[in-house]
Amino acid sequence: MQPPELRDEVEMLSLMLLIRRFEERASQQYQAQKIGGFCHLYIGQEAVVCGAVAAARPDDYLITAYRDHAHALARGTTADACMAELFGKATGCSRGLGGSMHYFDKEHHMYGGHAIVGAHVPLAVGMAFASKYRDEDRVTLCFFGDGAINQGAFHEALNLAGLYKLPVVFICENNLYAMGTSVERSTSLKRLVDRAEGYDIPGTVIDGMNFREVRDKLGEIIDSIRKDPHPAFAEIQTYRYRGHSMSDPASYRTKEQLEKFRGDDPITRLRAQLTREEKLTNEQFDKIDKEAKETALASVKFAEESPEPPLEELYDYTYVNGSAS
């Protein structure tokens, strides 16, 4: 019997593998034209959301931008529901009405999936406001990319969170590119974390390719917020291996840069750490990776066989009936 913490790390490695294998399948299905619209992959960034989820409570509020497949999977949404959503099926996590960029799962406290850059950051502040309003000790985890920090909504939200001392962690997943525009070409700051200083919000820089560092540093931040509500900002330095979306060959960056980050892969790194510490054998790794691949493959079958949302329900989700009792 492994001690809980160690069991958790293998579990989190499994989760990172599931996310990666799921997205590899999604990529394949997109190319096969089974998936419509836009599709933004998270491959390379897995340690960020997995570290955050490992550090948080399952009932802490979580909200993110459009690169959201991993955030739902990390929260416990099934691969089946995630793949079915990409296929636009009624069994999808948003009943096939949201698509890749609009994943929602109320049961698992996943509050979207928001596709207008920066627009969900005020929403996160509102959720944190609700926690404080009701004297709950929930913390809101608000993920966004480096591109969001130049939007007005982001700045307004940080000021409001700082002003009202709300329990929210702003998690900037700095993957160095806002679509095709590098941080150097978009942001006047040298260090993105310095954005927080302008709002008197404490900031931390975290290596996003290292699961343990993400978990431990975010864990400290979340614990301190739970004890005494306040906002915090974490710049998590990471990298996406793929382009901005499926249609982007990412020709704006060098092969050398990609190879450098690939060499520091978060899954390889956690595996090496666990193997070195004799907490994981090669056989065990192969087993969990095989399981991840099988789950991802099965999700494609599930999505293919699932029904479309019925046409008769077209008008059923525009307004909800009823009023406050």
Next chain:
Amino acid sequence: MREITYRQALNEALAEELARDPNVFLMGEEVAEYNGAYKVSQGLLERFGPRRIIDTPISENGFAGMGVGAAMVGLRPIIEFMTFSFSFVAFDQVVNNAPNMLTMSGGQFNIPITFRGPNGPAHQLGATHSHATECLYANVPGLKICTPATPRDAKGLLKTAIRDNNPVLVLESELLYSSKGMVEPEDFELLIPLGQAELKREGSDVTIVCYAQTVPLALAAAETLENDEEISAEVLDLRSIKPLDLEAILKSVSKTHRVVVVEQDRPFCGVGAEVCYRIQREIFDALDAPILRVAQEDVPMPYNERLEKAVLPSAEKLIAAVKRVCYT
């Protein structure tokens, strides 16, 4: 019944709903310590405290978005825009986040939020502060919109809006805040359903469809038409733009066979365009004359008083339009 102002009616609605439901809170610029830019929230801070009556910085996008987020997790926010002209700064939250969430989440997240504040031209506020936003927001599925013209409607519609489980815009009128009208006593639970028009005046020769600031204008014009022209005008106050009470419109037009829509917004894609389309689609044969619309002129609002008056709908313009549809 007692006579109170439109402002007082809104204040009572807010106070009653705050007292009734602990999940209701009011947030906006100057709503608490200043008692509201137009004093609609007078006394609420004192009664309900700073936890529930919340002053914000000038950050419409930020605090409107906060409202949407708080609504996602079970609160029932009332977000005050000092004027709906400022809601454009929060346009993304009002048109993208609040009304889309239910669909995008496959029905998991409804947004029980009320956006309220004065809307429409006031007096010499110039182009940026004079917007009538109803036609813009009415274009967005997922939003409900009401436009009270009397103290009674203001109270009853605002209370209903706060209890509704969808995003509702309560578009008040700055020029009407001090107007007076009869309202049920305070202990009476006054709830007026959204989507229900009201005949403010009965008539037989022509229907004047109006809402918000054009209601008093239509009533005054109807008096003049009766006295000077012997034209009996029926005045139908839409009260809600969305849902639209088509049934009430058709009923009145079937009786009078002539219609003028007097609206406070601009003519191009304005509320009246939709009303006209629906009337001709449903009861084309009942019409004895083409429908006319009286709206603003299609220009940014000038500051100059004489020019502003020329832009706005007026009793004179309305009377001329009515006489034209009556072929007199």
